[in-house]
Every structure is written in C-alpha cells, then in structure tokens.
Amino acid sequence: MEILLALMIGTLYAAGIYMILRRSLVKLIIGIILLGNGANLLIFLLGRIAKGHPPIIPEGAETFLEAYSDPLPQALILTAIVISFGLQSFAIILVKRAHKVVKTDDLDEMNATDEYS
Template sequence: MELLLIFIIGLLHAAGIYMLLRRSMFKMIIGLILLGNGVNLLIFLLGRLVKGKPPVIDEASKVFTEIYADPVPQALILTAIVIGFGLQSFAIILIKRVYKVLETDDLDDLNSTDEEI
C-alpha cells in the first residue's frame, strides 16, 4: 500500500510541476491543485499507515505493544486542505478577473507594462 502511495505522490508532483510550467493560467491553477494534493498525501504517508489501528492510544494501556498511527499529520492535512481550498478559490477568481479585463490567459501576453495597454 505504501509503495502505491509513493508512486501516486511522485506522479502528482510530476504532473503538478509540468502543469505549472505551461503558459496558460488555468493550467497553472491545475498544477497548484495537483501539487497540493501530492503534498497532502506525502504528509499522510509520513504519519504511517496502520490498517485497523486507532490513531490515539487507549488510556488503559501502559505499554506500547503495537505500532499506532500518529494523529498530528492527519490534523495537519485537514488544515492544509482548508488553506489550499482558500488559495485555489482566490486564484480562480483572480484569473477570471484578469481574463475579463485583458481577454487572454496566456502568461506571455500578460508580461507587459501599463503603458502598452
């Protein structure tokens, strides 16, 4: 299971970086979304995947006899999802406004001074 997640994380990072290097702003946002999901999976994987075990240890147990999942990465992922959603929403609204004013989403066309417009 962990090996599959490693390949998925690598694929998400590669696709995200590829999309960030495109000229379209819409593709850039897709790249940010893919990178964000890849980072969330990476943090989740670092918290260890243990099937069928609770992330919090019972108070009655005095000795750690088995490996348990860590709840901190799960909490960090939830926070990252909320922050990522806010960033993506802002970027989509910003791109929509830029497209409405300039009628292009090509990043090379947007690289101009105010005097040329």
C-alpha cells in the first residue's frame, strides 16, 4: 500500500510541477492544487498506515506494544485542507478578475509593460 501511495505522490508532484510551468493562469492554479494534494498525501504516508490500531495506550502499559496510527499527521492534513481550500478560492477569484481586466490568461501577455485600466 505504501508503494502505491508513494507512486501516487510522485505522479501528483510531477503533474503539478508540469502544470505550474505552463503559460496559462488556469493551469497554474491546477498545478498548485495538485502539489497541495501531493503534499497532503506525503504527510499522511509519513504517519504510517496501521489499519484498526488506534493510538491509545492500553491500561497498565507504559508504551505501545504494536504499530499504531499517528494522529498528528492526520490533524495537520485536515488543517492543510482547509487552508488550501481558502487559497484556491482566492486564487480562482484573482484569476477571474485578472482575465476580466486583461482579456487573456496567458502569463507572457499579462507580463507586458502596457497599463491596463
């Protein structure tokens, strides 16, 4: 299972970087979304996958006796999902406004020195 998730993370990172390097603002936003999802999966994978083993120490024991799921990466991922949703919403509205003003989503055309009003 970890190998499959590692391949998925690599695919998401590769696709995200490829999309960020494109000239379109929409593809830039999609690339940022893919990179964020890849980072979330990476954090989830670092917390180890142990199905059916909650992180609770049994009564009378001082340490964990078997593999367990770490709850901290899962909490970090939930926080990252909320923050990335806000970032994505802001970026989409910003791209919509930029397209309305400049009439293009090509980054090279937007980078011109002409003033837009």
